[in-house]
Amino acid sequence: MIAYLIRRLLYAVPILVGVNLLTFALFFVVNTPDDMARIQLGIKRVTPDAIHNWKVAHGYDKPLFYNPEESGAQFFTDTIFFEKSVPMFRFEFGRSDDGRDIAQEIESRAGPSLEIALPVFVIGMMANVSFALMMAFFRATLVDVWGVVVCVAAMSISSLFYIIGGQFLVAKLWHWVPISGFEAGTSSLKFVILPVVIGVASGIGSGARWYRTIFLEEVGRDYVRTAKAKGISEVRVFFHHVLRNGLIPILTGAVVIIPSLFMGSLIMESFFGIPGLGSYTLDAINSQDFAIVRSMVFIGSVLYIIGLMLTDISYTLADPRIRLQ
């Protein structure tokens, strides 16, 4: 198992290099450092000197992929790509275009992001599973039919409407919580509660419907029939056998997004004015801050790969027949 994980870690390196290469190409080949300098300096008539100074200050005055003036290892290392990519593997992200340290920003913003994303994940999971259980338990009755109808209707509504509708009803009409904003500490509860409720509500349609099919598949298995034939009550079969076995694919399937919870939610954070990583990324996209977007892409990929590895581990924990080699 350890050897397997080490191999997976090594396999992650080429993927991260590929991710870096791709984002680098996307941003740099079309949007050259000269263009970036012009956008950042914000003046129509920029002197070549000013552009040069900006490039030197931000470390963009080198060739893109290879340096014909150098030899040996320097041929590749003395380039923008190398200098901007390699420190990322040490989690040094440099400075954003407005001069702030990106790593520090990420550190301070991960907290608020998690405060929304983690409850949404945990409560959402419980809500989806309970709703799905209810539909599967009362399968082929009116409860089930209408449950599915509600689910399909709920998943046909854009998430934007959940947020707009929730903000309007709860915050504007009833004045239960503030519309948006954030405070650190325990007083953050009143700011966090509405985004969490909306996050859970908007995911319940597709989630519950999907888990329902998993439970129903489990209900049709042979061991359920055997258990019933032995005279075990419907309720006990359901909550003892079906629930436990159905949870295995559900939980192992959800593991992959746990690390990515750190990234926060773009839309939710910007609607509610929460100073998390999601709104940070969105602002960076809108102001075309290349350094931030690239760092976020890198972190996102790292977290995704960690998620994949956790998934593998959770498979072995849930099902002892699976061995990682």
Place this chain on the structure above:
Amino acid sequence: MVVILWTDGLVFLLLGLILAFAAFASRRPHLSLPWRRVGRSKSGMISAVILLCLISIGLLDSFHFRPQIAIDKGKPVYSVEVLSAFDALVKTMRDHTERTYSSPFSAYAFSRETVVSDGVQSRVYPRLRYGGANLADPDKERIPDILKRSLVAVLEGIGTWALLGGILVISLSRGKGFIGTASTVLRGKTEIPWNAMLGTLLVIFLIAFPAFALSSHYHVFGTDKVGQDVFYLALKSIRTGLVIGTLTTLVMLPFAIFLGIMAGYLGGWLDDVIQYLYTMLNSIPAVLLIAASVLMMQVYIDAHPALFETMAERADLRLLFLCMILGMTSWTGLCRLLRGEALKLREMEYILAAQAFGVSRLRIVTRHILPNVMHIVLISVVMEFSSLVLAEAVLSYVGVGVDPSMISFGTMINSARLEMAREPMVWWPLAAAFVFMFAMVLSANLFADAVRDAFDPRTRVAPRRILPEKDEA
């Protein structure tokens, strides 16, 4: 002058492909059987009727032209504005622009303006230029006028519906008598649930006929900030949604099918490379990848303004590019599914038999593997449609969606969102976007379910989302 935009061409290509397949499959029972199962599904056919109505609006909106405005020395001069056949059809709605907001069916503007009459300044709600302009005293005459017009339209709608229903019954009766056939159809004793479909059509007609009839004298869904009719905007958004939902899959399919089957069937180093490729693309957060690509394209478009003759062409190319980018980020899921299926099929006995007979690899792939994975492709295509329509709205909100000048659900929501804080609230643009988007996505979801059940009742394809759950929320 007829203008064929890129997306128009592709939409008609897709339509042609679908019609060609329908003609091809109708004579082959093994291909048409699952579709007959779709035809028996009540919810599937009801949603198909709604979708067909939306699609016909979208198709009408895809015939583009530039109107001739003058003749200069024998040469016609064309406007720089690109219109569609649909624009020409609802010309009154398009032309009836007010100055700013007005609520649905209102004859007055939404906010007070200072008006000078007889030298006295007063703050009043001014009359609208078009909404209820035919009335002398809107306070008294408005409601009766609306009722009268809708009643006439409702009768027209019922008449048209009865005509269509009659034609249907005659075509079904095949000499068995009109009354008898009509009663079997209405009692739902037919294989295809015609009664449910006719009922849906009646409901649509009862809503659509009055809405269109009233739109020439009122603003059914009010007007937006710059005075455009919101009903018109919502109808125009249908095409954008349909284009994104369909063309994206059209763009992504060749990649997913080709690479997925290659990886699964040939294996070896090719498999490793393809797996590496999609793991890498998957590991980048989808929104960020889309954002990066759209920003890059934006820079390119800004740098080459000379390439585009009209604004519509620029917006259209941006739409096409958005479809490509969305396709690029979403082919990985289907590719992985196909790879797994091809791996499984490779070990089947009939493939071994074909290999033993010396059939070439290319022929094995096209004759034996491809037809046997097509149901997976079809299911994932129809399931993908609704999530793409939803993703468009989110992306346009983030600012990396369609061109701001292009009318879409996303741009509608985005511009209406800022008016939430107004007192009293401007709710109608949001309501219109909600109603149309909900109808479209819901019917697409129901139709997709019917297709999935008919083609493969046992598949457990996870509901795929273009943007991960947390980003959509």
